[in-house]
Amino acid sequence: MGHNITLVLGGARSGKSRFAEKLVVESGKPRAYLATSQAFDPEMQARIEQHQADRGEGWSTWEEPVDIVKILQEVSNEDNIILLDCLTLWITNLMMAERDITAEFKRLVDALPTLPGEIILVSNEVGQGIVPENAMARAFRDHAGRLHQDIAGAAQTVYFVTAGIAQKLK
Numbered sequence: 001m002g003h004n005i006t007l008v009l010g011g012a013r014s015g016k017s018r019f020a021e022k023l024v025v026e027s028g029k030p031r032a033y034l035a036t037s038q039a040f041d042p043e044m045q046a047r048i049e050q051h052q053a054d055r056g057e058g059w060s061t062w063e064e065p066v067d068i069v070k071i072l073q074e075v076s077n078e079d080n081i082i083l084l085d086c087l088t089l090w091i092t093n094l095m096m097a098e099r100d101i102t103a104e105f106k107r108l109v110d111a112l113p114t115l116p117g118e119i120i121l122v123s124n125e126v127g128q129g130i131v132p133e134n135a136m137a138r139a140f141r142d143h144a145g146r147l148h149q150d151i152a153g154a155a156q157t158v159y160f161v162t163a164g165i166a167q168k169l170k
Contacts, residue, residue, distance in 0.1 A: 015164035
């Protein structure tokens with residue numbers, strides 16, 4: 001398994017990113033942030049800017065919507081800690097780019113144990129609601145569920161965050 005992999009899951013606006021950021025800061029290590037979001041409209045740009053302001057100083061930031069494994073391999077080292085936020089946006093980006101999702105997931109899961117240092121991955125849990133009515137939404141939910149299971153299997157620690165309260169699952 002990986003050197004030190006943590007998965008933080010939660011619903012939208014559950015406090016999962018804030019919790020993950022706290023874990024990173026409390027580590028005392030040099031911190032890196034790998035963002036998968038893309039600003040397609042002014043509202044999303046404002047969200048990104050707010051996230052950056054909330055994090056404050058002391059972060060090295062990389063923005064990569066699709067090739068996250070490449071960035072993880074370049075940035076990860078024994079001394080730092082990387083926060084990847086978030087996997088579900090990455091899935092959306094892969095779907096929009098019509099990438100081979102199974103191959104991309106395998107590439108990530110296979111790479112994680114080889115990376116030095118600590119990595120915290122954040123993702124939205126989307127499988128606790130109703131079955132979506134359209135095929136694309138069902139495919140997204142299915143992809144997310146499979147990826148979460150694979151990452152949780154590779155991770156040493158898994159948290160689920162609800163209403164800002166983290167529950168340690170593993």
